[in-house]
Amino acid sequence: MTYELYYWPGLQGRGEFVRLALEEAGAAYRDVAREDGADALMRMWDGPGIDTPSFAPPFLKHGKRIIGQTANILLYVGDRHGLAPKSDAARLWTHQIQLTVADLVVEAHDVHHPLGGDFYYEDQKPEAKRRAVVFRESRMPRFLDWFETILARNPKGPGHLVGARLTYADLSLFQVVAGLRYAFPVAMAGLEPQYERVVDLHDAVAARPRVKAYLASNRRVGFNEDGIFRHYPELDG
Amino acid sequence: MTYELYYWPGLQGRGEFVRLALEEAGAAYRDVAREDGADALMRMWDGPGIDTPSFAPPFLKHGKRIIGQTANILLYVGDRHGLAPKSDAARLWTHQIQLTVADLVVEAHDVHHPLGGDFYYEDQKPEAKRRAVVFRESRMPRFLDWFETILARNPKGPGHLVGARLTYADLSLFQVVAGLRYAFPVAMAGLEPQYERVVDLHDAVAARPRVKAYLASNRRVGFNEDGIFRHYPELDG
Numbered sequence: 425m426t427y428e429l430y431y432w433p434g435l436q437g438r439g440e441f442v443r444l445a446l447e448e449a450g451a452a453y454r455d456v457a458r459e460d461g462a463d464a465l466m467r468m469w470d471g472p473g474i475d476t477p478s479f480a481p482p483f484l485k486h487g488k489r490i491i492g493q494t495a496n497i498l499l500y501v502g503d504r505h506g507l508a509p510k511s512d513a514a515r516l517w518t519h520q521i522q523l524t525v526a527d528l529v530v531e532a533h534d535v536h537h538p539l540g541g542d543f544y545y546e547d548q549k550p551e552a553k554r555r556a557v558v559f560r561e562s563r564m565p566r567f568l569d570w571f572e573t574i575l576a577r578n579p580k581g582p583g584h585l586v587g588a589r590l591t592y593a594d595l596s597l598f599q600v601v602a603g604l605r606y607a608f609p610v611a612m613a614g615l616e617p618q619y620e621r622v623v624d625l626h627d628a629v630a631a632r633p634r635v636k637a638y639l640a641s642n643r644r645v646g647f648n649e650d651g652i653f654r655h656y657p658e659l660d661g
Numbered sequence: 662m663t664y665e666l667y668y669w670p671g672l673q674g675r676g677e678f679v680r681l682a683l684e685e686a687g688a689a690y691r692d693v694a695r696e697d698g699a700d701a702l703m704r705m706w707d708g709p710g711i712d713t714p715s716f717a718p719p720f721l722k723h724g725k726r727i728i729g730q731t732a733n734i735l736l737y738v739g740d741r742h743g744l745a746p747k748s749d750a751a752r753l754w755t756h757q758i759q760l761t762v763a764d765l766v767v768e769a770h771d772v773h774h775p776l777g778g779d780f781y782y783e784d785q786k787p788e789a790k791r792r793a794v795v796f797r798e799s800r801m802p803r804f805l806d807w808f809e810t811i812l813a814r815n816p817k818g819p820g821h822l823v824g825a826r827l828t829y830a831d832l833s834l835f836q837v838v839a840g841l842r843y844a845f846p847v848a849m850a851g852l853e854p855q856y857e858r859v860v861d862l863h864d865a866v867a868a869r870p871r872v873k874a875y876l877a878s879n880r881r882v883g884f885n886e887d888g889i890f891r892h893y894p895e896l897d898g
């Protein structure tokens with residue numbers, strides 16, 4: 425059964441973590457708002473017959489089921505397509521990593537919107553500059569340290585975040601590295617030499633045939649200043 | 662086997678969502694850093710023998726397993742103690758609600774720390790005031806609308822967020838309401854009449870025998886200005 429992904433058209437955002445999993449799985453899916461417009465998203469988001477409306481996109485429709493929250497969607501998709509380990513302990517650890525990616529995503533967004541999404545970036549630029557210093561100098565290294573550490577400690581080796589096979593957490597870490605490189609090229613160039621395992625994993629994911637084909641296709645929205653990872657040179661190091 | 666909860670002593674914070682579930686379950690647990698001090702937390706957090714170190718507390722040790730990320734801990738505890746539905750669809754919906762609570766928690770924290778945790782509140786007061794207006798007037802109603810809507814749409818009635826029985830999501834919504842009342846008493850007094858189902862659920866949870874006994878005990882840390890929900894009168898309506 426074809427999946428229907430509902431997410432804002434025109435940006436990668438949180439939807440991108442779901443797209444990467446569906447693409448790597450080779451799953452049939454429709455990116456509904458990109459194909460049919462944002463109205464189609466609005467109708468499905470909170471229609472009167474929907475018992476489980478999501479607070480925000482992305483959400484995934486699969487048959488009668490509608491599942492929201494990025495990490496929750498990946499929990500569902502990961503189990504169905506071999507992108508999560510089978511053992512309960514490893515499955516929860518994979519999810520824990522994804523939830524930590526979600527924390528990083530919030531902070532990466534809040535760099536350019538420290539006063540919240542109700543003000544334009546232009547109306548919170550001085551505040552964004554202050555928060556960006558903390559993000560680049562304290563938070564980015566802290567998150568990258570953690571990813572590097574858990575790769576180094578993986579008993580099956582540093583090729584994957586969990587066990588010896590690809591999981592959705594690996595795909596998500598690829599996206600984080602790509603996003604940080606786009607948004608903070610100067611800061612990332614300074615940091616990357618310390619995070620060899622993280623960079624190697626990014627490169628290995630990018631080279632996977634399905635991911636590579638996806639990234640080269642027009643299904644991949646480019647990074648831009650509507651998404652989570654935004655390149656404002658004044659916020660970079 | 663006794664659970665060991667590792668969280669900062671002296672504040673409710675994210676650990677409180679775990680405490681509420683363990684208390685309602687009647688589970689045996691130790692609140693390690695409160696009993697043995699913060700050093701005990703630091704030792705277990707990132708010891709060299711730990712393959713799955715958490716990015717941040719809380720984390721829960723159960724036998725050899727260490728599980729981090731609040732919502733992930735509740736996924737584990739919920740299944741083990743009948744605080745989550747058995748069907749896969751309802752189980753994921755419960756988790757989705759918890760992840761949305763987590764989003765609210767980040768925003769409630771960022772009201773007093775819009776520039777991040779590396780600056781003191783006193784060093785970001787003007788920014789906090791601007792963000793607080795948005796939180797009170799736009800974000801709080803938006804989250805409360807959503808909780809009220811999903812209670813109203815629960816096919817089993819508005820007594821619980823999911824199905825006809827208590828889940829950890831109900832416990833978490835209780836904590837959110839209690840926290841918002843503490844931090845924003847004026848704003849909440851204005852909003853509550855519109856959210857009858859949410860308030861009723863809060864009251865029903867507070868009246869459950871185990872929760873009631875817990876709230877009256879010294880195991881419940883009081884709300885204070887080290888936690889997520891902080892009462893700064895200048896940020897209230």
